[in-house]
């Protein structure tokens with residue numbers, strides 16, 4: 192081969208660091224020759240699949256030869272009803288990551304800039320660099336988004352701002368008051384994406400429901416997902432709520448069949464199964480408290496979280512601890528690529544998984 196394809200690629204693609212997913216259980220067991228590994232690395236719902244979803248998927252399997260409904264009419268209708276909006280306020284994505292990409296592609300060119308915080312979700316740099324746009328990354332405050340700094344960092348060519356609330360991997364969130372002040376101060380010509388993947392878990396009294404603000408801030412895009420509390424990560428289904436004009440533009444850049452038919456039906460049914468979501472939330476709350484207590488007992492600093500994961504500080508390079516945990520069959524997430532080499536992120540699992548993680552952590556930290 193004589194052609195250097197790397198040279199042919201866009202500057203953006205050349206600069207990209209591919210997203211590093213959590214290690215799959217199968218891969219760990221194969222590589223380390225162990226069994227019964229547990230994965231607390233990708234903020235997945237540990238409670239299994241909703242039985243209503245299983246039945247719905249089975250009933251719709253025969254539709255696989257046909258293209259899905261490219262409009263996702265039924266699911267959009269259900270979501271519109273759920274949020275007391277119209278279907279013109281809803282766009283569906285192949286996971287909410289797809290939504291983040293759609294917004295960037297609909298509004299940002301290589302001549303523009305996109306603003307987000309340090310330690311923010313890894314998909315923001317990916318979708319920005321894929322376009323070749325400039326990234327403006329503001330320093331964090333106590334690991335969280337510093338909205339004052341973000342407001343000041345806006346440049347004349349800034350087209351888009353990403354805010355993860357709460358943020359992954361830090362778990363930090365911005366309060367209703369802070370966020371409203373920020374939204375009030377940003378010109379309407381800049382699109383603001385509020386990425387709320389963990390919305391359902393958030394029980395902090397100061398945590399806002401920004402889906403109620405669409406009329407007040409027409410430049411707002413609220414992204415939600417079925418991957419976390421609804422337990423449908425593998426099906427890839429998320430959505431955004433926004434002004435109909437924004438939704439219309441996102442639909443123009445969207446691939447015609449970006450959401451598959453099993454995801455459409457599963458999400459529609461999952462939305463009705465409140466018992467599943469409530470159980471997942473309740474279990475998460477107990478698990479998070481357990482992990483927090485465990486860290487406190489071991490004298491380990493952590494970043495307070497209300498989501499389904501928590502990030503802790505080892506005060507030294509975390510990779511050796513990550514690897515020692517792998518040997519114990521416990522997969523957590525190193526976050527050095529987020530500029531946090533001393534931290535690890537752990538997803539809240541089932542009670543026995545949380546227990547095993549804490550025991551394993553204690554063991555690997557006290558080993559001579």
Ligand SMILES: *Cc1c(COP(=O)(O)O)cnc(C)c1O
Pocket residue numbers: 234285286287288289312355357358359386387388415416417418419424427428429
């Ligand atoms: C998990 C997560 C998502 C959801 O991604 P999907 O594509 O919907 O699976 C979005 N944003 C953040 C910050 C996340 O952590």
